[in-house]
Amino acid sequence: MTVNGVEQVRDIEPRLLLVHLLRDELRLTGTHWGCDTSNCGACTVWMDGLPVKSCTVLAVMADGRSVRTVEDLEGPFGLDQVQQSFMDCHGLQCGFCTPGMLMTARKLLDDNPDPTDTEIREAISGQICRCTGYRNIVAAIRHAADAEAAGRGDT
Amino acid sequence: MQVPAFFEYQRATSVAHVVTLLERFGPEARIVAGGHSLIPMMKLRLAQPELLVDVNDLHELAGITVEDGVLRIGALTRHAELLASPLAGEHFPILHDAERVIADPVVRNRGTIGGSVCQADPSEDLSGVFTALRAVAVVRGVDGDRTVPMREFFHGPYETAVRPAEILVELRVPLQPGAGSAYVKVDRRVGDWAVAAAGAVVSLGPGGVVEQVGIGLTAVGDADFTAVEAEDLLRGRVADEYTFAAAGEAAATHCRPVADQRGPVDYKRHLAGELTVRALRDATARAHRGGSTE
Known part of the structure; x- marks a missing residue:
């Protein structure tokens, strides 16, 4: 499989979950291991370009596929806009849900660069913020959308 | 930490390969697609298959098409794909109504239509949808394909007509030109299982x-996710609020x-009565x- 563009080969047990492969074997601890029941979304990563909950994907099922984690958001020119906007808008408090929120937010804006607040709330409805900081998370995603629109020269 | 018990894993290369593996391993083999029902059950040791057969590469099981007056939905179709399908929404808005309230968008990227109906959870939304639509399941085994009406598909909680060495390959929904359809659900919070839900398909x-x-x-x-008494009461009567109320009462009773x-x-x-009324109304x-x- 490739993880963040890097080919990874491991000999693993079939029962190893993707979240544990990422965290324990590859030491990519940005992906958080939360509820373990596919409810909270802290473990959300991309597999073949789609956000999935990595606590409910067997690592072996990702064989031959491409996985992207929160570590890959930052580019050569700095933080991804969603990361920057979460900082600017205080979109995180304890930070536990943040990696999943960021991965879902990035995918939302890639597909829909100008979402309504309802669409943002719908997109993150599979993520739980136990600080209940949803208002600022929505504001941060809105801010990222606006910043990216400004960057493209949209009015 | 929740970790499944030991099992073997094979990635299927064709539907025939799946059937061969299921034949060889018997009832201790399970098919995994999205895994969003099976993997949580394996973590809790409610399921302990000896072999998992991964069907995620079988593109022959995916896709939504209309052929010869039938909407065909491949078993490997993801919930997100059904929700995004204009073809499905155009013919049967009930499919989009239901998909909007199944789990959450990230789970819907992974979970499959076939997996949901084969799980046969008593609270599974699509079960009530496909029985309302009078869909037909196509099941493949060593002797080839056979069809099972969705109204005969469910044999009880977590039990279906699919036998140990068979695989659900697609769901067929006969087109019903001019029919209206809708699905309404009450849940405790977004993405939860239904407290109760009702779907209706009406031809006038x-x-x-x-x-x-x-x-x-x-x-x-x-057990069969169908309100037959309410259907019998409605046929031949004018579709108005009085009739809907009587149908709701029959469903509730x-x-x-x-x-x-x-x-x-x-x-x-x-809820069964009230949601039947609302689904009929919509x-x-x-x-x-x-x-x-529109």
Whole structure:
């Protein structure tokens, strides 16, 4: 499989979950291991370009596929806009849900660069913020959308 | 940490390969697609298969098409794909109504239509949808394909007509031109299992008389997810609020909900009646507009 563009080969047990492969074997601890029941979304990563909950994907099922984690958001020119906007808008408090929120937010804006607040709330409805900081998370995603629109020269 | 027990894993290269593996390993083999029902059950040791057969590479099981007056939905179709399908929404808005309230967008990226109906959870939304639609399941085994009407598909909680060495390959929904359809659900929070839910498919004749109707009920104890008494009552009568109320009463009377953490029996019975009325109302309004949601 490739993880963040890097080919990874491991000999693993079939029962190893993707979240544990990422965290324990590859030491990519940005992906958080939360509820373990596919409810909270802290473990959300991309597999073949789609956000999935990595606590409910067997690592072996990702064989031959491409996985992207929160570590890959930052580019050569700095933080991804969603990361920057979460900082600017205080979109995180304890930070536990943040990696999943960021991965879902990035995918939302890639597909829909100008979402309504309802669409943002719908997109993150599979993520739980136990600080209940949803208002600022929505504001941060809105801010990222606006910043990216400004960057493209949209009015 | 929740980790499944030991099992072997094979990635299937064709549907025939799946059937061969299921034949060889018997009932201890399980098919995994999205895994969002099976993997949580394996973590809790409620399921302990010896072999998992991964069907995620079998593109022959995916896709949504219309052929010869039938909407065909491949078993490997993801919930997100069904929700995004204009073809599905155009013919049967009930499919989009239901998909919007199944789990959450990230889970819907992974979970499959086939996996949901084969799991046969008593609270599974699509079970009530496909019984309302009078869909037909196509199941493949060593002897080839056979078809099972969805109204005969469910044999009880977590049990279906699919035998150990068989695989569900697709669901076929006969097109019903002019029919209106809708699905309504009450849940405790976004993405949760239904406390109760109802789906309705209504075809109207001259004078607004109900020609054909399908009513599916989810999470209220109907083993076959169907409100047959309410359907019988509606056929041949004018689709109006009086008729809907009578149908709702029939659905509430004949369902068999059980009390659990989602609510007591009387509340669920009330919901079965009220949601039947609302689903009929929405489906009929759509039928008056030629079946569309516009």
